[in-house]
Amino acid sequence: MIARVLWSFLLLACALTTHAATLEQGLEQLKSKDFSHIEQGIATIAASGDDNAELILNLLLNGEIYRHKKSNELVTIQGKEDKQLIIVNLFDDSGDSAQTVSKRKIKKVRINNKLRASLKSAIASLKLNSNDPVLRLEAVNQLIGKLNPVLYQTLLERQQTESDDRVKSLIDVALAVTDLNSQDSDKASQINAIELLSESLQPAARNALQQFVDETDNASLKFKANKGLRSIDERRKWAGHAETLFFGLSLGSVLVLAAIGLAITFGVMGVINMAHGELIMLGAYTTYVVQLLMPNNIALSILVSIPAAFLVSAIAGIMIERGVIRFLYGRPLETLLATFGISLILQQAVRSVFSPLNRSVATPEFMSGVIEINPVLSLTLNRLYIIAFCLIVFALLFMLLRYTRLGIEVRAVAQNRAMARAMGVRSEWVDAMTFGLGSGIAGVAGVALSQLTNVGPNLGQAYIIDSFMVVVFGGVGNLWGTLVAGLSLGVANKIMEPWAGAVLAKILVLVFIILFIQKRPRGLFPQKGRSAEG
Amino acid sequence: MRLIEEFQHREKVFDFMMPNTSPALDVSKGYLLYLEDISVSFDGFKAINNLNLYIKEGELRCIIGPNGAGKTTMMDIITGKTRPDSGSAWFGQKINLLEMSEPEIAQAGIGRKFQKPTVFEHQTVFANLELSMAGAKGVFTTLMARFSASQLDHIDHVLNQIGLKQQRNLLAGALSHGQKQWLEIGMLLMQNPKLLLVDEPVAGMTHQEMDRTGELLSSLAGEHTVILVEHDMDFVRSLANQVTVLHQGSVLAEGTMDQVQSDKKVVQVYLGE
Amino acid sequence: MTTYQGIFDKSTVRFLAVLIAIAAAVPLLNTLDSSNPLHVSTYTMTLMGKYLCYALLAVAVDLVWGYLGILSLGHAAFFALGGYAMGMYLMRQIGDRGVYGDPLLPDFMVFLNWQELPWFWNGFDQFWYAALMIVLVPGLLAFVFGWLAFRSRVTGVYLSIITQALTYALLLAFFRNEMGFGGNNGLTDFKDILGFDLQANATRVALYIASAVALGLSYIACRFVVTSRLGRVAMAIRDAESRTRFIGYKVENVKLFIFVMSAVLAGIAGALYVPQVGIINPSEFSPLNSIELVVWVALGGRATLYGAVVGAVAVNYAKTYLTAALPEVWLFTLGAMFVLVTLFLPKGVMGILQRKSPANSSGSDDDTPKPELPQDGVKA
Structure with missing residues (x-):
């Protein structure tokens, strides 16, 4: 790295012509052993207005400029050969001056703390003129x-x-x-x-x-300053709250994404699908595979992954429904066990195919970075995207269930299977489609998760209990409940984390839900009336 | 202090540590059941609306009414399954039904037969009757329970009454629909309740079975007080002298079958005129 | 119907006879010279002791699932709690023989720079106290949890899911070093129990026999419960909970009694397990463990008790064999077992055997097989 910087510096050095004189003067002063001379030298270089002044000052600050004792030339170290050093003159663009010397032949241009401070402000004032606002910001901060x-x-x-x-x-x-x-x-x-x-x-x-x-010592000024401090602290506190809320919402969005598929299969169909986590995992692996197929276009690969993951998980889900679950309708505990078996099989299958190691999925550029709201509050883009993505998925699903033919049929079958069949609804087909829909959304959740964590065979397991908690907490069969429950659990988790620690916060949330279910077995938004019984 | 008292009051788990005595049933005024101003609604729908009903001791009262009149909900309230939004329900003078759980109400002497016969299908007819036998039903009493000679006699007697003596060691699930209904009535007999709530006992029965059921129920009345919910008018006519008509969650008419049938409001409700 | 005949029916007598035979034969064969083909190595004996503990755990699960209809996905938690109580006793027995030689503090506490023993470790140097805790801690947790859950009528899959959440929460908690249970590594490096060297052959034999005796006695206790009227009430609750309420039983209390009893049995199983395997760590709390032991019972056959024992031994034997020989295949096998048993063997292996020999009159639930095919419209 240093060598590269040096090379570019050396190449640039040939451009040193116009202000060479002043720059040269400053460099000459650096050769002195007297700190005050060096300080003058720094000032001269900084004032030279030369394009390379900043680079030289940086080298000096990092202690990379040496004086060759014999020739009294300023040199930098280019590399190492055995125990000897290869040195190059400061303004040698060709590298002709490269020579191998022993360590004792050169002497570092020493600086002390005072010089270091003046170097920093000199560099900063140079940076002030930079075209990049980020560099200017850094410079002012420095000053x-x-x-x-x-x-x-x-x-x-x-x-x-x-x-x-x-x-x-x-x-x-x-x-x-x-x-x-x-x-x-x-x-x-x-x-x-x-x-x-x-x-x-x-x-x-x-x-x-x-x-x-x-x-x-001035009491009135002190009072004013104290008041100012309080107002700053107040606003920082709010920024802190806003940040916690943001983190909480993003965690909550992940929970909602993971749980919303379950809200359909469990809530609408009454099927306990313990393999739901593994369907999420399949989605995440689909993202990984799509990315392997198009390594040069990460951004596009994510967009392609969304429908791909939906399809993969939906097909897997439909196969599970047709192959196993349909024989177990009305026996929820058996369904739970059978789907758990499927989850084990899927986990091991992935382990055998992709190896048990975690895979990482690249994040596209448009998703990385931060939005700085103010100096104490900045939002990371990928979390922001997750929140938006969660809301979009939720809205689409909600509209699908409310306004499409499939949605109406799904709700009809959920409410009264026999009646729906009598009305000509192919309940078997609806079952398969509903299950496919819920599973597909799990796959989409997997795409989102692949942007936050590594993709591994245990990815699903980590989310299955949380997802169930969200669905049960929100009230089974209620999409809104799932949304509210997921987001509020996420926020609650993040609020508790600072004083309880991540693990304890999670335990507390779990205990809270366990107690909550005792109090309100049907969740936050229970389905009421006769149909909810039994 | 009040808080502690309330806690102890709500606490139901430790009840099995205490002797299981039901509060004395006081029917000195001649009435066994008082339902007053009871209302209950589900999701804004008023299932029961300001219902008032008084049942005399030893009476066999039929409740009729169109679907959705609140008959089953009324039974749910009496047996503690549903809590009303307002009103009061007293069993005799002293027992407040609204403060008791289902098993407490059952222990106090109210038995219920469901619309759909629910017997314990995986257990024998004998075990079904054994389980519903009157007596202490705490955990440890049940764990250590032995039959006394009189209890065995009682079971035998009931088996005879419901005509299932041959089937005593058969699993209840193997019984026919009518037999299950009788077994359920038999279970009520074992419970020996003061008040019997019977929900559509003859639905889905053949005529012969119906006659047999009618006999059973008639033999119950007198010794027990019976509230019967039924749709079959002939069956009701053959049994009861007092009939109550429910409509939209409140009492529409009360009287003998003839009186009720000539009541204009009732005719209107039933025939939609 | 005298009770003792009820408890010791043909299947129970047969089971106990086999158990006694195995319990007596294995230590005897262990004393044979190792060149003898009938010799049973100490390793195998300890492995069988482990299976006996699992069998006891499976019996505990069968009691709540088979007879009461509560599918607990958190029973491994009670097992692990019993195990931890025993582990704490064994840790205290190490005394100053640990790596750091602290007479009072176990190694991991010295490592974490703890100055004194946490209060809940007090008393565990006494065996009687540890034994009390082995029963009390799982029992108390089951009591509190059950009291809350049953009183508010949480049933079916909801109950299953929150039991799973319970064991998951405990898993996370025991992973924390601050909890004072050795964190990630758990408790291990035990030296002796009641003054006997844990590595000694005689101690191993004693532990093996203790496991067999515990299984036998617990089995009889469970038979006592399920053949009593309480057992019939439990089955009534399993099949028609609200109906049971309406004939005057306090369903919550019945459930609580059996649930607590089951948890205590699971705790005892865990306590016997730990000295034989020599370690207890938080992974015992993992939800996978709890759900795996449900498949033991499902495979063996529910509501038979001996089916649970057969299932536990069979699955664990397969696990021992497969994880060593074909590690990749084990999870496939376990997964397939879940699917196939629920789809094709709703009554387990014992259910098939029973159907073949209708002479068996003990079971009351074998004459009316549940329909195995889908029933549309049954859904709530």
């Missing part, structure tokens, strides 16, 4: 609390021309921090600074206020 009058002026000018809002507000913070702590600021500007900092959610702003409170 906060370390502004000298020159930099202050630079920032002030920059603030006028800055186009990016985030950078601009951070510059405000940086300036305000300086105003606050500066000896020659008057009280009015300090008050202004405090007010400005109180508005900001930047961690640096809070730190500066805190420090000010600890150090200042």
Whole structure:
């Protein structure tokens, strides 16, 4: 890595012409053993305006610039040969100057902490002019609390021309921090600074206020700063809540996705499908296989995986229904056992085919990254996509059951099988389709899960109990109940996690549901009336 | 302190540690069952609407009414299966049915025969009768239970009464539909309840079976108080003198069969005029 | 009908005779010279002791599932709790012979830098106390859980699912180091029991015989319950719960009694299992274990008790054999067993045998086979 940076640096070095003189002067000063000379050198290089100034300063900061004792040239280490080092002159584009020397022949250009600080701010002020707002942001962050009058002026000018809002507000913070702590600021500007900092959610702003409170003797300013701190803390707390809610919703969405297929097979058909988790697993493996088939187009592979996983799991589900479950209608406990057997077979089959090791599925670029709402709250994109995906699947399913012919037939069979048959509904066909639908959605859930965790044979097992809990908690046969239950369990889990730990939070949720079912055996939204009996 | 009391009151598990005595049945006023102002609704549908019904001791009362009139729901309320939204239900003067669980109500002396015959199909006829025998039914008493001579006699007697002596060691599941109905009535006899609730005992029976059932029920009345829900008018006419007509969850008419049949409201409800 | 005839019917007598024969023969054959073809190695004997513990566990499950109709998917939890209680006693017996040589704290606590014994480890240095806990802890958990569940009339698959959640929650809990049960690794490296070296042959023989005796006595106790009127009430609840209520039985209490009894038996099985295998860890709580033992009972035949024993031994023998010889095949076999038994053998292997010999008059549930084909419209 370092070598690569060096090479690019060396290649660029040939471009050093216009400001070569000043840059050269600065470099010359670096050769001194006196720290004050080196500091001057740094200032000279920074002020040179040379394109490579930043690179040189970075090398210096990382301690990669050496002085060749004999030739008094500045060199960098290019590689190692036995116990000797290969060194190259700083401005050698061709590599002609490469030579092998012993360690003792060169001396590192030493820097101390003071120099390190000035290097950092020098680099930062250079970065301020970068075209990339992310780099500028980093630079300003670097500078906060370390502004000298020159930099202050630079920032002030920059603030006028800055186009990016985030950078601009951070510059405000940086300036305000300086105003606050500066000896020659008057009280009015300090008050202004405090007010400005109180508005900001930047961690640096809070730190500066805190420090000010600890150090200042001025009671009224201290009071104001304290008030500002409280308001910041208040808003940070809310941001924290929002983040917990977001994490909770995304976990809840996963639960809903995993459970909603079950809500159909268990809720609508009354079939306990213990192999549901394995149908999710099949979906995840389908994603993995599709990705293997089209390794160059990850984004497309995810989109292709969704229908593919639906089909694979739906077909597997229909085979389970036709092969086993239909012989066991009306005997839920037996169905539970038989489908559990199927889940074992599916697990072992996957283990035999794909190996027992976990596989990882790549995340497409459009799903990675974060959306930064403010400095203390940022949402990861993949979680956001999962939430959206869950809602879309839910909406589609809901509409399917409500408005299509199949949906009407499914509900008819669920409510009164004999009557539905009398009305000409092919109940066997409806059973198979309903089960296929529920299974297919499990497969789709598998696609979503493959974006969050590794894909392995035990993937399904991890979700089956949770899924049942969600369905039972929400009330069997009620899609809305499943949605509400899944999301609220997810949020509850995340709320408890900070003080209870992930495992204990999960245990607490389980215990809560166990107790809840005792109290309301039919869940949050029970089906009422005569038809619900028995 | 109140909280503790309430907790102990609700706590039902430890009951088997206590002697199983039912509160004294007090029928000094001559009435066995009081249902007053009872209402219950499912999902907004009023199954029972302000129902008032009084049953005298020793009476055989027939309840008739069209489907959905609330007959079965009424029985559910009396036996503790359904809790009414409002109203009161008293068994004699002192026993508040609304505060008791199903087994407590059964132990207090109310027996029920379901519309669909429900006997324990995987057990013998004899065991079916044994299980419904009156007496202490706590866990440990049951675990250690032995037959006394009089209990065996009682079972024999009931077997004779319901005509299943030959079938005593047969599994109940192997009985015919009519035999199951009789076995269920036999189970009620073993329970020896004060009040018998009988739901459509002759549905699906042949005429001969019906006659036999009629005899059985008549022999019950007097010694027991019987509430009979039935659709078959001839059968009702042959049995009861007092008839109550339910409609939309409340009492429409009450009286003898003839009175009721000439009642204009009843005719309207039944014939839709 | 005198009770003793009821308890010791033909099948029970036959079962007990076989059990006594095996219990006596194996230790005798174990004393033979190892060159003798009839010699039974200590390893095999311990393996059989393990099977006997599983058999006891299966009997416990059959009691609640076969006779009461409660499909518990969490019975391994009671087994494991009994096992942990025994494991804690065995840990305390190690004394200062552990790796760290701490006279009081077990190795894993020293490793975690604990300064003192957690309160719930107190008393486990006494065997009588451990024995009490073996019965009390699973019993109490079953009591509390059952009291809550049965009182609010959670039945059928709902009950099955929450029993599974129960054992899952315990699994997660026991994995935590903070719980004080050795976390992931569980309890192991036991040295001796009641002062006898666990590795010694005589101790192994004693444990084996103890398992056989426990199975025999528990079997008789279960027979006592199922042949009593309470047993008939239980079957009545299994077949028509609300009807049973209407003839005056407090269904909750009956269920609670049998459920707790079953949990206690499972705990005893676990306690005998641990010294023979030499380890107890949280994986015993895994839902898979609980559901696997249900298939033992299903395969053997429900509501017969001896069917559960036969199923437990048969499945575990197959497991021992297959996981060693063809590890890939084992899960396929187990899975297929679940499917085939539920589809084609609703009464288990014993059910087939019974049908072939109608002379057997003990079972009351063998004359009316449930319809095996789908019945449309039966669904609730």
